[in-house]
Amino acid sequence: MIALLWIVVFIVAFMALAYVRGSLVTTTIAIGVVLAICTLTSTNAPVAFVLWLLFLVVFGALNIPAVRKPYLTKPALRLFRQVLPTLSPTERTALDAGTVWWEGELFSGMPNWRRLEELPPAGLSTEEQAFLDGPVQTLLDMCDEWQITHEDADLPAEAWQYIKDNKFWGMIIPKRYGGLEFSAYAHSCVLAKVGSGPAGGTVGPIVAVPNSLGPAELLMHYGTDAQRDHYLPRLAVGEEIPCFGLTSPFAGSDAGAIPDRGVVCRGEWNGEDVLGMKLTWEKRYITLAPVATVLGLAFKMYDPDGLLGGETELGVTCALIPTDTPGCHTGRRHFPASAPFQNGPTWGTDVFVPLDHIIGGREMIGEGWRMLMECLSVGRSISLPSGSTGDAIANTRLTGAYAVTRRQFNISIGEFEGVQEALARIGGKTYACESVRRFTANAVDLGEKPSVASAIAKYHVTTLAQDVAKDAMDVHAGKAVMLGPSNPVARRFQAAPVNITVEGANILTRSMMIYGQGAIRCHPYVLDEIEAANNRDQDAALDAFDDLLYRHIGHDLAAAARSFVMGFTGGLGSSAGRAAKLAPYYRAMNRYSANLALISDVAMGTLGGTLKFRESLSGRLGDVLSNLYIASATLKRFVEDGEHADDLPLVAWVCEQAFAEIETALAGVLRHLPNRPAALIAGALIFPLGRTARVPSDGLGRRIARLVQTPGAARDRLTPRCYISQTKTDGALALFERAMQATLETAELHKTLVKARKSGEIDADHPRDQIDQAAAREILSAEQAQQLRAAFELQMSVIRVDDFAPEEMRSRAKQTAADPVNEA
């Protein structure tokens, strides 16, 4: 019995030390003290002897470097080298590019919430705010969705000119070159507002692409002074229209496999014989290519004749090609689904340009892949998460307004629980999108190039926004299906896959990039261990590995102890941020962060380098990291917004949903880990009481559905900077908002009307006739009847859908062919 008690005491002491991540010295002393107390209070000398022997062997070996290094560390290093993931040069470049930010804390197993709280909040300067209120609003006022997406398949000429004149393409260009030099956050707010506007899926990419990975960004970081002085001022004001061509028909996701070539040779340029290259390329999907004046081109460079005096294969290189260069073909268009922004193929065969067209000049030959990887995370943090957030925000307002306005069975459809479920998802997911957008753009302003966080933001915000678009369609139902100028949601739904596809298609982003990079980049030890293991100096490798290995083991023990204990307590008593209302969420995240640290090492330890090919496992592991990121961005946003109690249901919804998804992902990993004993032990530590997270309750959903349908500060905070036309009262959202307001204001009058119809006091069937009867029979006053009539007409203008003459439905080209004279 006493022996059993000792065992329990030892286990508890060991777990407590592991839980607080005690150092090896502290652990040795503490275990020694516990052992001494047990020895002094015990009469069982043989057991005490065995325990002391065990203690001396284990802790002696661990604490004496002369014993530890040759007998423990060296074999461990040998084993580590065998399971080391092999990295291709392109993977290595991707790993080296960018920085690790908050996602590193989440991976650590013990996130430091103080660090999250101390991150300065994102904000706008007066100039940036004025740009959002002025030029952005004006540009969107110029855009008519149906005209753009159906009739013209393009922006009106005045909108193109306005974009150029107001330097929309110069948001990232420094002021000394004539740009706007906006913060990443301001840039993101502009794109979010554009995304919320009419034809956001079309206007968005046109504004976003020149400010994202492309000529301007590459020139700012790698261009020669001459290139910057020439191009940046022109790009800022749209005198040059840029595009960037990486993707080819043969190399989409596998962009490193581009077959496009540049062969070094001599040639004639402006009448002179110069050293240059003959470029042959075939690119597709290139945004702005049909109207571009300068093409940023990625290709592989070769020097077969040794004209540069070095190797033959020089690697991926980026150059700027004026599109009027003889042999450069642009101008034809692809037709992206319901978002007809300018996008098309470009090709050329043996097009000669001098070497000074290479971005950064000769020095940057072969550096193209590194350049792209280094710049990718910044653009990816901003463009797509922002556009998709704007889209979700507009869908939220439109759908909330429609759910109030549209009545069936004599009540607003938003009163039905089924519709409320959809509205809750819409509200919750939109809150998550905006939180992640803001958090990630702010990281860029804080000097980060967050490669993993940007992949999380890209994947999750675009996916969540697509979910919102789908739910919006279901709530608008027939109204959503009938295309025409009166339909503000269908184009959003149809265009959502564009953001899913670009800048790293989403399946690949989830299953390969988030965790594939995250596991190595964010892990507190693995990258350093890989570097140590690759060190050719064996003594230095052993010393470095020795230092890392035992800290790594401490990290694993802590993750195991914390997972197990918090599996019972739900994280109770663990660290939390200052906002008391949020404490349960911080604490749950402590638990899940420990789970991630543990399961990651179990997966990496048992699968080694093959984990990267097990995409279903790494996708799920990425889901754990991503949902921790989404939940932390949400908590941060709630605090930054002023901790309004009205917003708490949204925070609760996002966190509960995230935690349920984390547990599903963890359970999926445990179920599919090939090493079953390891999976069973990890499962017992992670889920000692089974799964405990619950999806958001119906009650919570109802509160969010109410919030989405109630005009006021909470709804405005949920949908910040949503474009609502101040000039066009028939602009979709402006109209929907007025109809919602009128419906709410006349709700009691409508009830009176319904009651009167039920009781037989009035007998008309059409609502207009019912109002007239009720007024005539003095059930409603004349003023009330007038109010109801006005509300009804507004409701009708929201509910109506378009119809077309048969000839209007034929494409314009066909009409022209059939009736050329009339068309002319």
Ligand SMILES: Cc1cc2nc3c(=O)[nH]c(=O)nc-3n(C[C@H](O)[C@H](O)[C@H](O)COP(=O)(O)OP(=O)(O)OC[C@H]3O[C@@H](n4cnc5c(N)ncnc54)[C@H](O)[C@@H]3O)c2cc1C
């Ligand atoms: C509208 C639009 C605009 C674009 N603009 C530009 C531009 O301006 N410049 C430019 O260079 N490119 C541009 N692109 C290309 C874009 O950024 C993507 O890189 C490209 O579309 C991906 O290639 P793909 O569509 O051929 O998909 P594929 O590479 O054929 O992939 C098909 C599917 O397989 C998945 N997949 C592929 N590999 C893996 C893997 N290893 N693991 C798991 N899943 C995988 C993908 O996620 C995807 O779901 C644009 C694309 C579109 C559609």
